[in-house]
Amino acid sequence: xxxxxxxxxxxxxxxxxxxxxxxxxxxxxxxxxxxxxxxxxxxxxxxxxxxxxxxxxxxxxxxxxxxxxxxxxxxxxxxxxxxxxxxxxxxxxxxxxxxxxxxxxxxxxxxxxxxxxxxxxxxxxxxxxxxxxxxxxxxxxxxxxxxxxxxxxxxxxxxxxxxxxxxxxxxxxxxxxxxxxxxxxxxxxxxxxxxxxxxxxxxxxxxxxxxxxxxxxxxxxxxxxxxxxxxxxxxxxxxxxxxxxxxxxxxxxxxxxxxxxxx
Amino acid sequence: xxxxxxxxxxxxxxxxxxxxxxxxxxxxxxxxxxxxxxxxxxxxxxxxxxxxxxxxxxxxxxxxxxxxxxxxxxxxxxxxxxxxxxxxxxxxxxxxxxxxxxxxxxxxxxxxxxxxxxxxxxxxxxxxxxxxxxxxxxxxxxxxxxxxxxxxxxxxxxxxxxxxxxxxxxxxxxxxxxxxxxxxxxxxxxxxxxxxxxxxxxxxxxxxxxxxxx
Numbered sequence: 001x002x003x004x005x006x007x008x009x010x011x012x013x014x015x016x017x018x019x020x021x022x023x024x025x026x027x028x029x030x031x032x033x034x035x036x037x038x039x040x041x042x043x044x045x046x047x048x049x050x051x052x053x054x055x056x057x058x059x060x061x062x063x064x065x066x067x068x069x070x071x072x073x074x075x076x077x078x079x080x081x082x083x084x085x086x087x088x089x090x091x092x093x094x095x096x097x098x099x100x101x102x103x104x105x106x107x108x109x110x111x112x113x114x115x116x117x118x119x120x121x122x123x124x125x126x127x128x129x130x131x132x133x134x135x136x137x138x139x140x141x142x143x144x145x146x147x148x149x150x151x152x153x154x155x156x157x158x159x160x161x162x163x164x165x166x167x168x169x170x171x172x173x174x175x176x177x178x179x180x181x182x183x184x185x186x187x188x189x190x191x192x193x194x195x196x197x198x199x200x201x202x203x204x205x206x207x208x209x210x211x212x213x214x215x216x217x218x219x220x221x222x223x224x225x226x227x228x229x230x231x232x233x234x235x236x237x238x239x240x241x242x243x244x245x246x247x248x249x250x251x252x253x254x255x256x257x258x259x260x261x262x263x
Numbered sequence: 264x265x266x267x268x269x270x271x272x273x274x275x276x277x278x279x280x281x282x283x284x285x286x287x288x289x290x291x292x293x294x295x296x297x298x299x300x301x302x303x304x305x306x307x308x309x310x311x312x313x314x315x316x317x318x319x320x321x322x323x324x325x326x327x328x329x330x331x332x333x334x335x336x337x338x339x340x341x342x343x344x345x346x347x348x349x350x351x352x353x354x355x356x357x358x359x360x361x362x363x364x365x366x367x368x369x370x371x372x373x374x375x376x377x378x379x380x381x382x383x384x385x386x387x388x389x390x391x392x393x394x395x396x397x398x399x400x401x402x403x404x405x406x407x408x409x410x411x412x413x414x415x416x417x418x419x420x421x422x423x424x425x426x427x428x429x430x431x432x433x434x435x436x437x438x439x440x441x442x443x444x445x446x447x448x449x450x451x452x453x454x455x456x457x458x459x460x461x462x463x464x465x466x467x468x469x470x471x472x473x474x475x476x477x
Contacts (some may be wrong), residue, residue, distance in 0.1 A: 097383035102379075103436055107376035112396045112474070125388040174382065229298055 012179040015042040018078050019064070019178055020211050025072035025084070026059055033059045035233040037073070041178075046210045048220035048241065051230035052256055057213045060178050060230070064211065065100040066093055098126065101171030105183040107163040109155040109170070115142070116151040119170045126174055135175070141169035145199050161192035163201050172203075179203065181212040195222075217260055221245050229253050268435045273430040273449055278345070278458075282417040282427065287410055290356025297361035302368065310362070319358035325419050327351035332423045348420040351389055352413060357410060367401040368394075400471045407464030412459045461473035 019041040026034040049057045053091030062068040064075060064084045070084040077099045081087060108222055109118050118140035123129045123229055129137070142148050145165040146160075164184055171179060181200065197216060201223050204210055214220055220227055220241060226246040229237040235246050237253045245261075248254045270382075300312035322330075332347035371394065379389045421430035432449035438440045 038410050065381060067377060094383045097381060100381075102381035104374060104377065108372075108378035108399075110375065110378070110393055112400065112471075113392075119393055121388075122382045122384060124394065125382050125385060170382070 001129055015044055017041065017076075018043040018045075019211075020076040021064070021073070022075075023073035024063060024070055024075065026056075026063055026068060027071045033233055034063065034070075036237060037233075039228060039235060039238065041209060041211070043177075043209055044207045045226065045227065046204045046208075046212065046224045047226045047228060049211060049213045049225035049228045049230060050215070050217070050220050050256075050260075051228075051236070055230040056233045057230050058182055061102075061211060061213050063180050064178075064180055066095050080134075098174060099176060099177045100180055101176030101178070102180045103164070103167050103171055103182065103184050105186050106154075107160070107167045107187075109163055109167055111155055113154075114148070114151070114156065115153050115155060118155065118166060119173050121132070123173050137173055138169070141172055142146050142166075145169050145200075146195075159192065160188045161195045164196045168196075168203070170201055178209045178211065181210065181214070183213050184213065185213065185216055215260070217245070217257075226237070229256070231256065268439060268445065271449060272428060272431045272435055272445060273452070275426055276430040276452065278420065278425055278427040279414070279417050279429075280376055282345065282348050282352065282420045282425065283410070283414045285345075286356050286417070287351035289349065289353030290360045290413075291406075293353070294360025295366055297357055298364040298368070301361060301365055313398035316358045316361055319354050322355075324352055324355050325418055327355060328419050328455055344420065344425045347423060348417070348425055350395055352416060352419070356362065356409070356413060360406070363405045363409065364398070366405070367398045368465040370401050371397055403464060403471070404468050407460060407468075411460050414457060414460070415453060451455075 001078055017040045021037055021039050024034055024037040025032065037056075037060060039047075049060060051057050055256070063070045064077070066082065066088065069088070070082075072084045074081055074083045075096075076082075076098060080095050080099060082091065082092060082096055082102055083252070097168050109115075110121075113121060116135060116138050118133065119141060120134035123134035123137060126129060139148065139151060142151055145168060147165055147169075150158055150162060155166065158166065161249070168179075168184075184200070185196050188196065197219050200212070200219070204223050210224075212219070212224065222241075226239060227237075227241045228235050229244055229248070231252050236250055237248055244253075245257060249255050270355050294449045295313065297312055300308040301316065303312070321327050328351040331342060332344060336347060341461035350360050375397070377391060379393055384393065398468050417427065420427050421433065424430070432445040435445040439445065
């Protein structure tokens with residue numbers, strides 16, 4: 001049972017589903033964090049996942065690339081299906097992670113590698129690109145995120161906002177089909193967060209399929225096509241961003257949005 | 264004490280170095296599987312490693328040397344004074360290095376493992392390209408201070424007849440009826456070797472730190 005898709009105007013109606021989540025469940029011991037999650041995304045769509053702390057947003061995102069193995073249900077990304085009740089083979093897991101790029105709240109760059117090497121090394125090891133090829137791509141991506149001059153620096157010499165843009169470039173370098181963002185600006189000062197959001201906006205406009213767990217309501221409303229509003233392990237409301245954020249139906253959603261929008 | 268005696272004591276230096284490097288190399292190598300067992304999720308391996316580490320560390324190095332050389336060496340197996348000392352100091356070093364490795368591993372941020380997983384880096388590359396270089400940086404200072412300790416502890420070798428610095432200093436002291444000068448000379452030798460090790464480790468650490476400071 002897949003929730004009906006209401007893509008924003010930017011995504012063509014006929015675009016195929018690139019991501020489908022069916023009956024996804026996740027428990028930590030007896031604590032059920034995700035309860036029967038269903039949603040689908042079209043290629044090129046940008047979905048913001050919002051909701052109060054502890055609602056299961058990050059867990060949902062981490063289940064999508066199996067950083068957290070799901071307890072039940074199935075996930076399909078770009079034709080590759082992972083079922084929770086089947087033993088996951090290593091090749092499948094690697095395939096899934098190759099299709100999904102991930103950006104973390106705490107950047108997680110490799111501190112002992114230069115900025116350029118952070119972006120080029122995974123390309124060589126995962127995709128088998130030559131060093132020259134990988135570095136060429138890394139330079140191009142650094143250019144794209146506005147950090148061409150940082151190539152030879154080490155991550156510690158870069159600001160938080162710069163580190164996050166480098167982390168985005170690192171994930172993009174592996175040519176993912178879907179980009180997963182786990183609260184990418186939560187560790188940053190608001191004004192520094194803006195430079196990261198600008199890069200994400202540009203990425204969205206370039207047609208990248210993105211799932212963004214975020215507290216940035218302005219981003220959710222203006223950049224994303226759709227919003228999933230989660231609470232207590234459920235998708236409480238789902239639909240075009242403006243609709244969900246301006247006219248939430250349930251009382252719980254109204255309460256959450258009122259609290260975050262009036263800040 | 265004449266210069267001949269000084270040169271005689273100095274001729275013990277190679278043996279001191281052989282014992283130190285031998286035991287250190289043994290500890291560096293054997294410490295790795297011991298650490299791997301200790302952090303293993305398999306409870307049998309974990310407790311076995313824990314027991315080995317406690318056992319090895321609870322017995323003084325000099326007792327280990329005597330156990331191997333006089334104990335096992337008296338009829339059970341034939342073992343020379345130098346191998347006995349290297350093995351005795353080596354197993355103790357292995358236990359300590361296992362603990363140092365474990366501490367270094369736990370200092371690696373969980374986010375590094377997550378990034379490795381999310382990028383889909385193959386296991387060999389993950390270890391060689393990402394984890395090992397970071398481990399090296401964290402391990403270097405503790406390993407260097409352990410090496411200096413080991414270098415001084417290698418004097419234990421003299422008790423089973425290895426002709427190292429301490430043994431020859433003792434020999435010269437008995438020959439010349441002068442206790443102070445030969446041992447003071449030996450002390451200076453130990454200092455002159457320890458300081459450069461500490462300096463090199465400190466400089467290397469500072470360089471690595473400067474590069475990746477967080």
